[in-house]
């Protein structure tokens with residue numbers, strides 16, 4: 491184990507030599523599939539990239555509650571409402587584990603949340619699309635959670651221990667989310683012609699944004715090379731996108747729904763479903779803050795943050811009081 495305390499005078503040549511040695515040992519540990527833990531020495535860039543990815547992942551879970559929260563009061567039955575409520579609460583829990591994992595890297599929760607609220611930190615592009623009908627809740631569970639699982643299963647083997655461990659529980663819960671979404675789609679697609687049409691319309695609107703969730707094409711990915719070297723990423727953006735398409739096409743067929751891509755075809759040789767061109771301009775617009783709901787989502791988060799200030803203050807005062815009691819005892 492190499493600790494941060496080994497970093498001495500930042501300007502000395504000795505420090506550089508020491509860092510080179512530490513960096514080599516760090517990489518050897520990663521290559522040997524050892525887990526890196528919070529108190530271990532790690533390169534500053536590894537710490538930065540993990541803080542960025544984990545906190546953006548946390549923000550995605552928290553902002554991701556908003557499109558579905560919109561339907562909690564309008565779920566078509568008590569059973570659907572209970573399942574959706576449980577799902578949205580799980581997402582909140584995922585955000586909390588992930589903020590806690592990011593905090594182990596040295597940034598405070600307040601700093602990370604400020605980055606979201608100020609628009610400096612990103613969150614997943616997918617949550618900037620509106621939920622227009624009940625079928626959108628089915629499409630989110632089936633496709634958005636399906637894409638999230640595809641991306642997150644490999645993160646259970648990420649080199650950073652706290653992130654990898656958080657992902658295990660998150661993935662188990664996402665798998666329930668995916669099934670609740672698919673079941674909604676199955677019910678609608680076997681229902682009246684209007685219900686089937688509603689399911690098809692939701693699929694048409696969510697399909698392409700879901701493919702964008704995996705990030706830019708490999709050639710345009712900024713962080714993939716280093717994240718792969720450090721075993722944060724185990725598969726590239728395009729590899730995971732392809733796995734998702736291959737898994738989802740047969741599911742759409744069972745539903746009797748068609749994917750909105752005239753170029754979709756099975757490549758017999760490779761066994762992969764080849765898909766048409768993704769609109770990367772739309773992706774860039776959405777991550778630049780100009781998607782259909784970006785402003786609405788951030789405004790909702792800012793309002794919740796402001797209105798929750800008294801709760802944070804009260805929780806802090808209570809914790810201080812408890813600590814005082816424990817010290818006095």
Ligand code: FAQ
Nearest residue numbers: 547550554612613614615638702703704705711712713714
């Ligand atoms: N949206 O160099 P890369 C969920 C940014 S959780 C927005 O390829 P990287 C659960 C990227 O940050 C969904 N920005 O980046 C749920 C970078 O910008 P930066 C969230 C995106 O990190 C379900 C720039 O583009 N999941 O859905 C997106 O190596 C239902 C260059 O990209 C995670 O966060 C995007 N889609 O790979 C909740 C998983 N894609 O940071 C509610 C963890 C890329 O330099 C309801 N994250 N960018 O300013 C990851 O696996 C990776 O961060 C990737 C991106 C694969 C997302």
